[in-house]
Amino acid sequence: MNILILGSGGRESAFAWKIAQSPKCQNLFIAPGNAGTTQYGTNVNLKVTDFEGIRTFVLGNAISLVLVGPEEPLVKGVHDFFLNDEQLKNIPVVGPQQEAAQLEGSKDFSKQFMEKHNIPTAAYKTFTRDTLQEGLTYLTTAGLPVVLKADGLAAGKGVLICTTLEEAQQELTEMLAEAKFGEASSRVVIEQFLTGIELSVFVMTDGNSYKILPEAKDYKRIGEGDTGLNTGGMGSVSPVPFADAAYLKKVEEKVIIPTVEGLKKDGIPYKGFIFIGLMNSDGEPWVIEYNCRMGDPETESVMRRIDSDFVDLLQGVAEGSLNEKELIISPKTAATVVMVAGGYPGEYLKNKVITGTENIHESIVFHAGTSTDGDNVITTGGRVLAITTLQDNMFNALQQATADASRIYYDGMYFRRDIGFDLL
Ligand SMILES: Nc1ncnc2c1ncn2[C@@H]1O[C@H](COP(=O)(O)OP(=O)(O)O)[C@@H](O)[C@H]1O
Numbered sequence: 001m002n003i004l005i006l007g008s009g010g011r012e013s014a015f016a017w018k019i020a021q022s023p024k025c026q027n028l029f030i031a032p033g034n035a036g037t038t039q040y041g042t043n044v045n046l047k048v049t050d051f052e053g054i055r056t057f058v059l060g061n062a063i064s065l066v067l068v069g070p071e072e073p074l075v076k077g078v079h080d081f082f083l084n085d086e087q088l089k090n091i092p093v094v095g096p097q098q099e100a101a102q103l104e105g106s107k108d109f110s111k112q113f114m115e116k117h118n119i120p121t122a123a124y125k126t127f128t129r130d131t132l133q134e135g136l137t138y139l140t141t142a143g144l145p146v147v148l149k150a151d152g153l154a155a156g157k158g159v160l161i162c163t164t165l166e167e168a169q170q171e172l173t174e175m176l177a178e179a180k181f182g183e184a185s186s187r188v189v190i191e192q193f194l195t196g197i198e199l200s201v202f203v204m205t206d207g208n209s210y211k212i213l214p215e216a217k218d219y220k221r222i223g224e225g226d227t228g229l230n231t232g233g234m235g236s237v238s239p240v241p242f243a244d245a246a247y248l249k250k251v252e253e254k255v256i257i258p259t260v261e262g263l264k265k266d267g268i269p270y271k272g273f274i275f276i277g278l279m280n281s282d283g284e285p286w287v288i289e290y291n292c293r294m295g296d297p298e299t300e301s302v303m304r305r306i307d308s309d310f311v312d313l314l315q316g317v318a319e320g321s322l323n324e325k326e327l328i329i330s331p332k333t334a335a336t337v338v339m340v341a342g343g344y345p346g347e348y349l350k351n352k353v354i355t356g357t358e359n360i361h362e363s364i365v366f367h368a369g370t371s372t373d374g375d376n377v378i379t380t381g382g383r384v385l386a387i388t389t390l391q392d393n394m395f396n397a398l399q400q401a402t403a404d405a406s407r408i409y410y411d412g413m414y415f416r417r418d419i420g421f422d423l424l
């Protein structure tokens, strides 16, 4: 079959790498892809939100499966666009429809969903511009620190953790009355601060049955020791030692089953991935957020631990036969180190020539923000490459990924050398 992946980051590179290995995949296309995805398939110069362009390409190239990488096209309704089109409606899309994508697209929607289905999550209340005064009063009783979340998509910037009442009131005012995050903060969720260690759990579902993919821990801060500004993600490790079988069983019973059943009860179809961001507090899972797609850079580590045919699993999701499919997970450890551009996550350097990737043998170099200038591979994004290793034990995996990252060079190159070492 011919498969189209939408997206251009490290996540999509890892999907492409895995899908290209499947005997079921004939031709693989990545739209728009990056300089690395051409190793696995053909790049197509289309934006992920250009639905008409995607339509033309899909029909012209006999695509029989579309895998959506990022959240934006899902929240904008790419799956619904297919279902509402006579010629596209039988071409399966992996990724939820617009309504279900609200689990990520609206923090308020996801909190209401969790409350309704008794899924453990922090206490909260939602406010709008009209109820700003009540919000300011609510903050005086909410306790500190307190978490303020812009309701809509804010590219990972819409969550503020405030340590004083003055700061919280100021931020709430800016978000609601001054549109600090644009339309995304026209509604704000105020929630209780949870302490603990974060964990990412991934579920694949066809709306009826589900499979739990390898869990992962990601590292969001730019600096070593988890310091400095937030980024899109600086590395990931899978498995996560504290997420043992007993803990994951708790996650399954308290979070995963009620989530899948809750969607069913609410009559919300869901074919795709559910990324559950958890806080582990004293051995209990609390949901921080849902995402309606896989994580980046978690996908890079997760794909390396899947030993079964990924296209077969995707078909199971698309056709509603996921319960008949086999998911084999490697017991080995996968580690991913993300290499970023100088200056990132602030204004960063671009168009720098990347050298040294030919020296990497033990790890896979997944491209993220890369392109070509004809002769050279150059940097174009903030997150440039993701170096992923699979080894028998965690120490070796962490060391190998870090060592391999240091074999690559571009002007301004930076990566964290401590990814995963806190877990040892
Ligand atoms: N209730 C909470 N308690 C403590 N930390 C939180 C809470 N909610 C969010 N955070 C922190 O903020 C980060 C971003 O919040 P999240 O809901 O995942 O939003 P997004 O990923 O959309 O920016 C989380 O990864 C976590 O570190």
Ligand SMILES: [Mg+2]
Residues within 6 Å of the ligand: 277, 289
């Ligand atoms: Mg998050």
